[in-house]
């Protein structure tokens with residue numbers, strides 16, 4: 001969804017990054033291009049204006065940190081302000097009162113309410129909750145049928161009373177049922193309309209009064225651009241939303257809605273739908289989306305955290321290498337050593353450029369054990385081989401395997417994985433990374 005925006009911003013940042021010193025004029029020119037890129041991505045113009053003003057104020061006034069070039073300092077500010085625009089806090093459900101808690105899904109026709117209700121129920125189930133789905137969109141038999149089918153696929157109970165009982169009453173009965181079966185969450189699917197109208201709002205208000213929900217979540221189709229943003233404002237003014245779920249984030253819309261909706265409506269984004277399948281729902285992480293848009297994985301976080309552990313020159317050098325896709329096995333080895341010297345793997349691993357990508361491609365198994373094997377193989381290589389893995393032919397592979405107590409196919413696997421990683425880095429540099437691969441860069 002954000003490929004084009006990402007590519008354009010990448011260009012601006014590369015230009016800024018190449019300058020040793022930035023003048024006010026350089027920053028203004030860079031920001032002019034950021035502004036254009038955002039507008040072309042269909043971001044709401046007020047959001048853009050405010051965003052640029054915030055970045056400019058900080059960029060012009062910013063003290064240039066010694067460890068970073070001024071260009072990167074600007075990228076860091078852009079990143080932070082982007083996160084602020086997206087809402088800072090990661091999305092989660094907030095239960096209130098006593099269980100069963102209620103999440104009520106509202107939205108325009110076709111926005112993805114029914115699918116999302118099922119996805120959300122599955123998400124709750126996976127986090128140890130006992131959800132009950134409620135078919136409160138009960139005018140059309142097909143709507144009930146859709147939810148019942150999804151529920152049986154997921155082995156999650158669905159409460160429905162056919163088409164004759166008013167939806168408000170269905171909800172009251174569902175609440176009683178949930179209590180009797182000790183369900184912890186009610187996920188309520190409501191009817192959609194093509195346009196927001198009085199009748200629809202009355203009905204939703206009635207259901208809301210009956211249920212006293214912890215969450216009133218607006219399901220919005222991210223493909224509908226600024227219309228989605230307007231509908232969020234309208235719904236919020238009428239039924240007081242607690243959160244947003246953006247669906248169809250896997251589509252090829254320009255992304256403007258996703259970037260504007262939080263700022264314009266003031267309602268936090270809690271989840272994003274990223275596909276038609278029932279497990280294609282993710283909690284929303286503003287920082288992850290921001291760094292994905294800026295096309296730099298977690299490099300920014302890496303700079304901050306690693307500065308404490310690495311000497312600054314080294315961190316800077318590695319970052320450049322990832323950016324230029326010249327990160328080699330020698331770099332990988334030195335990363336592994338640093339990781340080991342820093343204690344438990346976990347989070348830090350994820351953030352080291354290069355390592356996270358390779359780790360994601362390593363076969364299943366305990367990471368620590370796997371890393372030891374990888375390290376042994378890397379240590380059996382000569383520095384020249386690590387710098388230039390292409391030169392490692394058959395006999396060298398056998399030697400490396402012997403030297404590390406591994407099999408030749410282990411060495412083959414490591415090398416082919418690294419090759420793929422390099423390919424990914426190159427694609428990442430050109431901003432051409434297919435969306436489903438982006439996860440590796442988080």
Ligand SMILES: Nc1nc2c(ncn2[C@@H]2O[C@H](COP(=O)(O)OP(=O)(O)OP(=O)(O)O)[C@@H](O)[C@H]2O)c(=O)[nH]1
Nearest residue numbers: 109110111112113114115192247248273274275276
């Ligand atoms: N690609 C993609 N498709 C989605 C996503 N969420 C929902 N859809 C599709 O969007 C279409 C509409 O989804 P529904 O869940 O029926 O929408 P709804 O809001 O319940 O529709 P009405 O009940 O008619 O108002 C279906 O074809 C879904 O598969 C998503 O995150 N990605």
Ligand SMILES: [Mg+2]
Nearest residue numbers: 113114137143
């Ligand atoms: Mg529906």
